[in-house]
């Protein structure tokens with residue numbers, strides 16, 4: 102009980118401090134890039150899809166479906182607010198080249214296509230949406246990973262702070278450099294982050310991720326983080 106009271110007491114204060122930091126950060130340049138002259142375009146990547154369902158929860162929930170739902174909500178919010186965006190996939194199915202017959206070949210062709218789309222989009226800023234899974238049930242929370250490309254770490258710090266404060270206050274995870282084996286993140290040349298929105302292997306995270314309201318909240322905070330990032334780079 103003591104801990105519960107303590108946590109509740111800190112929530113409003115922490116939220117107020119964070120909102121003040123966000124407001125201040127938005128009023129000054131945080132990053133200088135050559136991309137300032139090119140209007141930014143939000144590239145929304147729903148991880149996996151088609152022949153690749155990604156991670157699978159114990160109840161059969163597919164990572165690819167959750168990723169797509171969050172991505173579609175993010176795209177709808179972006180459209181509503183007049184934020185230019187493109188998606189790497191808009192549905193469950195993926196069109197593969199005729200010569201990609203095995204699942205492995207389909208995955209490779211899909212990753213190449215996504216890299217091509219991102220790197221051929223002037224002003225691209227990539228938000229790749231994924232869900233985590235671990236052999237044990239305990240690990241939970243949201244983690245943002247950043248690519249090597251300039252600006253990625255800044256975008257990741259912004260998104261991680263906002264997601265922790267506004268979606269998952271008990272989250273202790275921090276923004277981290279992405280594993281180089283993630284092909285898309287390794288090959289893109291624009292600011293890029295990969296958001297692991299939760300663990301399909303953790304019952305509480307899974308219950309949250311199965312809620313449309315929770316997925317909308319994730320999408321809203323991701324859009325807000327993107328806007329905060331581009332405001333810092335283009336004003």
Ligand SMILES: [Zn+2]
Pocket residue numbers: 148149155156164231232
């Ligand atoms: Zn994934």
